[in-house]
Every structure is written in structure tokens, then in C-alpha cells.
Amino acid sequence: MRSASTPPAAGNGLEPGFRGVICVSFGSTGDTAVPDTDGQPRYDLHFEAATADTLLELKSVFGSSRVGVRLVLAGPPTDIRAAAAVAADCGLLGEEVTLLSQETGPRFVYCPHCLSTTVDVTAGTEVTCHGCSTILAVTDHFSRRRGAYLGYSAHAEEAA
Amino acid sequence: MTAIALQPQVHPAVEGGLHLEVTDISRQTESIVSITFAAPEGGRLPSYVPGSHLVVQYGSGVNAYSLTGSGNAPSDYTISVLRVDEGAGGSVAMHRLSVGDRVNVSRPRSAFAPASTASHHLLVAAGIGITPILSHARAAVERGNTASMIYVHRPDAGAHVAEARKLLGPGLTALIECTNRGSFQSVLAEALITQPLGTHLYVCGPVVFMDAVLEEARSQGWSSARLHSEAFGAAELDAGEPFTVHLARSGVRLEVPAGVSLLDTLETAGKTIPNMCRKGICGECVLPVLRGAPQHRDLYLSDQEKAENTTMMCCVSRSNDPELELDL
Structure with a gap:
């Protein structure tokens, strides 16, 4: 059956209905780039880089999260891609994750x-x-x- | 009732399918009966994806019914049929079947499959909607996945309750039965906010029920990709108004009477239209529309596609205009 929902607005994966947002930033990225969470609970995390330990911590955060949450990842492409892979493995869907990638980077x-x-x-x-x-x-x-x-x-x- | 009297001609929807024998009939409730089919010569039947359905021919018509097994290497197929006295006659015919009768059925068709990436399945059924949900629960148990089930039924009138209870264990971790609306609302509300991230939701029941569950889930932040519903329990469509169809390429005009589908009309006129579900769900029988506004009654096209009026599902949709022109 085909889904009847409309695709999220470009550049902002936070379509209405979510019950909370986990915002993870890496490196020197400030959290100013994170979209407006519309008054929903917001959980901020900042890491220098997506190391094995960092990813393990994220995994435990996702493991205790519930369906309805959205994830915003901001920072260098390597870090947010590594975090996005962990998120997918934990059951977050592509449409629930927003990547705010720094234009250039390793x-x-x-x-x-x-x-x-x-x-x-x-x-x-x-x-x-x-x-x-x-x-x-x-x-x-x-x-x-x-x-x-x-x-x-x-x-x-x-x-x- | 003899097999010959029951099956005058193979219906196009079950062509290339199977010819099976009724091997068991068991009454589930006052109005629901389970019917088991097997190959007359015995042996294994084609496996199917959990949540699949079977199209069964009755007389000159066909109906789709969910299979209740896990689908893994079955030697028989079991469906459960709710008798609808004011329906098109399919369910009444099914209720008349007895052991030994032969029927033409399609191969199993999948339109309500489990998500392979799900780590947990939240199953929600109302009434006869239990049938594909039971299939999902059995598959989860067999495949080492986990599922939990919410089942809404009338007091003492739940089909397959005993079978569902028997599945409880490491696979089916919870079975919550609700026999009134209020208790269901609170059970659903609680379930929707407590599911781990890898959970997908599956719902089957009356259309109004499914819409309410899906709406509630969306409002709790469930993205559409997590939501799965089985639509073929859709309410019977009315007979509709008669209209004319003009086949532009063939230069033919056909009358589509009330109560006869455009697809049936085209087939009677010798046209071969690819089709599968004949219920407006699968999208197989799409036809290009050149002129006129179709009356869209399918569940396949998006609202935008329907508004464009350039395509239509000829199995269920009709015409708002007296005449439709098709690129056929």
C-alpha cells in the first residue's frame, strides 16, 4: 500500500508529529544550525568526533529512545555519516534523520x-x-x- | 454441492492459480468460519510472505481472503471468512463450502508484508482483521522475531483467540484483548509511546478503525514508513452509475452498466488488461485516461494522481462524466 504522507520540506526533516528530537553535533559545529523543534523536548549531545566510544554512547541513547523521536546530526561528513549508520542500525528510518553536513571536510x-x-x-x-x-x-x-x-x-x- | 456446479468457468483473477480441495471446516464464532484447502493429490503448496491473501472463486465472482498461517512451507492454506449477508455473495458461498469441495484459487499474493528491518512488530487487529495479523504473529514466532498484539473483538466473539494465546512466549511477547472502545483507546495510546526504535506497526480491520489507528500513530510521531495496513477488508463499493467508455485507439464505444466494473466490461469485449487484486489495491490494472473525469474509488493512486485524472484503476473506479475516453 502506498503511503499517503507528503515528503518533508527540503532541508528540514522535522515534519509535524514527532515527540522529541535528539540533536547531536560534532567538532566545532555549533547547535545554531539545528531546526526549530516546535516546543517538543530536545536532547542535545556534543562530541569532538564520532569515535568508537562516542558511537557506543549514541547506540545506548538510541536504545533507550522510543518510536516518535527524530534525530538531527550536524558536523563534518565523516562523523555524521558514522552516526547515521548507527542510527539506522538501531531502527531509525532515513526520513526520521536530518543530516546537516558541513560543506567540506574529510x-x-x-x-x-x-x-x-x-x-x-x-x-x-x-x-x-x-x-x-x-x-x-x-x-x-x-x-x-x-x-x-x-x-x-x-x-x-x-x-x- | 458438486465441484462442477460451484466452478462454471475459471475467473481471470484466479487463472494460472491452484485447484484445491476443502479439507477442513471449523467454526470460529457464530459468523466466522475457518476453511482449510489442500492439493487433492497432497503435497506442499507454494510458500507465502506473512500477511498474504488468496483470491478464491465462488460461482462467477472472486473474493480475497487473508491466509492465517506463517507461510513457511505450508501443506495447506487456511482462511477465515466472516459471513456478510448483504455482501456480493462471496462470504455466503464460502460458508456453504463443505469438506471435499474443489475450488479455484489464486497463488498467494503479498500486499501486507512485514518490514525486514523491523526489530519488533506491533500488531493491531479488529474483528476479522485478525487473519493476516495472526499470520504475522506466527511468522514472527517461527523466525525468531518479536511481536506484540492488540486484538479488538466483541466479548466472546473473537476468532482465533485460542491460537493467538498459544503463540505467547519469547516470540509473541504480549497479547492484549480489548472488548470495548474505551479500553482499546488507552491500550493503543500507551503502546504508541512505548515502542523501541526498530518497531513497525501493522493494522487490519474495518477501514474506519484502521484510519483511526494510523492517524493516532502519526500524531505520536510514527513516520509513514513504519505504518502498514491491510486494505482489502475495504467496504463494499456501491454499484455506481452507468457510463460510456470510448477506446480511442480501438475506436470502440462500450457501455458500462451499473454494478459491472469497467475491467469486467473491457474483458467481456475481448480486451486483455493486466490485473491482480481487482479491488483497487495493487495498481496492476492502471489505464491511461485521455478525456473525462474518472470517479476514483481505488486505494492505490495518491490524492495528487487522482486529481490529475490522467490514470485510473479500471477494476473499481468509474466515471463522473457520462463518457470517458481511454488510450486503449
Whole structure:
């Protein structure tokens, strides 16, 4: 059956009806960018970065949350993508999560050769995998589950 | 009643389906009977997705009924039918079936599937709406998922109550029965604000009931993607006004009498229209409209699509204008 709801307004995932908002910001991002929560309860969290510990803490926050909540993530793309992946794993749906991404910033690149993830600080077309030192060409394929772009061995097709 | 007398001709909605034998009839309540079908030669029937339905032919008509099993490798199919005396006759015919009768049925069709990413299923049923909900509960138990159920029924008139209670355990964690409106309101209100984040809601019952539950859920912040409803218990549509349809490409004019669907009319005229549910739910029988305002009676098109009047579901929709022109 088709849903009868209208899509949320662009740039603001907080369509009417939610019962609370969890606002998570990373790095130097201030919370000013967070949309108006329309008088609903708001729970603010700030972290320097999306580390393993940070993500574990978020997981426990999501684990004690109830259906009806919305999530706003603000900060560098690497951090908010990592947090969004945890949110999805905990059962939050894409339409319940708003990403406020800083325009520029480092991104994660996934290496399918050694299965590790490298931070691509310069966001260029190639990056050296920190796991296996392969030069990775960075594709547009983005995994929401990993929060990372797919890389592959650059120049692999050229004669050795 | 002989099989031949019951099945004069294979209805298009069950073509390519199965020919099954009634193997068991059991009375659930005064007005609800469970009917079990199996292959006459025995053996396994096609598996189905929880919440699926079966289209069953009666005489020259067909009706869709929810399957109540989990769907995993079944050797029989069971439906439960509420007798509606003022209906089109399907439920009365079903209630007349006896063990040994043969019927034409479709293969199971899925239109109310569980969300694969859900970590918990909140199941809400009213009356005969228990049938697909029971299927969901059984599947959750078999597959190691969890579900909780709210079941609204009249006092001492709940179908499948004993079977639902038997499922209680690590899979079906709660079964709350409500026999009056007030208790249901408070049970639902409590349930809607206490579900963990991975929960999806499934509701089946009268249209008014479903609308109320979905509305309440939305007002408590449930996004549409979490809400699932089974619409084929939709109220019987009225016969409608007669109208004319002009098939622009074929250059044919056909009269659609009151009480006969546009789809039936087109099929009688030799047109082959892809279709599935014939209830305005699946969207298979969509037709392009060139001129005229269709009277949209389906549950498939969005409000915007209906307002555009460029497409229509010919199984249930009719015409507001005396004549419709179709690109056919």
C-alpha cells in the first residue's frame, strides 16, 4: 500500500508529529544550525568526533529512545555519516534523520581489498589505503551502512 | 454441492492459480468460519510472505481472503471468512463450502508484508482483521522475531483467540484483548509511546478503525514508513452509475452498466488488461485516461494522481462524466 504522507520540506526533516528530537553535533559545529523543534523536548549531545566510544554512547541513547523521536546530526561528513549508520542500525528510518553536513571536510573511503576504512582528508580523486597501502581511486558509490565511499585499486588495469 | 456446479468457468483473477480441495471446516464464532484447502493429490503448496491473501472463486465472482498461517512451507492454506449477508455473495458461498469441495484459487499474493528491518512488530487487529495479523504473529514466532498484539473483538466473539494465546512466549511477547472502545483507546495510546526504535506497526480491520489507528500513530510521531495496513477488508463499493467508455485507439464505444466494473466490461469485449487484486489495491490494472473525469474509488493512486485524472484503476473506479475516453 502506498503511503499517503507528503515528503518533508527540503532541508528540514522535522515534519509535524514527532515527540522529541535528539540533536547531536560534532567538532566545532555549533547547535545554531539545528531546526526549530516546535516546543517538543530536545536532547542535545556534543562530541569532538564520532569515535568508537562516542558511537557506543549514541547506540545506548538510541536504545533507550522510543518510536516518535527524530534525530538531527550536524558536523563534518565523516562523523555524521558514522552516526547515521548507527542510527539506522538501531531502527531509525532515513526520513526520521536530518543530516546537516558541513560543506567540506574529510570523508571515509572503504578499501575492498583489505576491508579497512581510510580517512580521506583532502577529498581528492585518489587516496592511499592506510590498511594495505593500495592507491585507491574513490568512486561515488556511498554506503550508508559503512558511512563510506567505495574505493578500488587505482591503475589496476594498467600493465604492470 | 458438486465441484462442477460451484466452478462454471475459471475467473481471470484466479487463472494460472491452484485447484484445491476443502479439507477442513471449523467454526470460529457464530459468523466466522475457518476453511482449510489442500492439493487433492497432497503435497506442499507454494510458500507465502506473512500477511498474504488468496483470491478464491465462488460461482462467477472472486473474493480475497487473508491466509492465517506463517507461510513457511505450508501443506495447506487456511482462511477465515466472516459471513456478510448483504455482501456480493462471496462470504455466503464460502460458508456453504463443505469438506471435499474443489475450488479455484489464486497463488498467494503479498500486499501486507512485514518490514525486514523491523526489530519488533506491533500488531493491531479488529474483528476479522485478525487473519493476516495472526499470520504475522506466527511468522514472527517461527523466525525468531518479536511481536506484540492488540486484538479488538466483541466479548466472546473473537476468532482465533485460542491460537493467538498459544503463540505467547519469547516470540509473541504480549497479547492484549480489548472488548470495548474505551479500553482499546488507552491500550493503543500507551503502546504508541512505548515502542523501541526498530518497531513497525501493522493494522487490519474495518477501514474506519484502521484510519483511526494510523492517524493516532502519526500524531505520536510514527513516520509513514513504519505504518502498514491491510486494505482489502475495504467496504463494499456501491454499484455506481452507468457510463460510456470510448477506446480511442480501438475506436470502440462500450457501455458500462451499473454494478459491472469497467475491467469486467473491457474483458467481456475481448480486451486483455493486466490485473491482480481487482479491488483497487495493487495498481496492476492502471489505464491511461485521455478525456473525462474518472470517479476514483481505488486505494492505490495518491490524492495528487487522482486529481490529475490522467490514470485510473479500471477494476473499481468509474466515471463522473457520462463518457470517458481511454488510450486503449
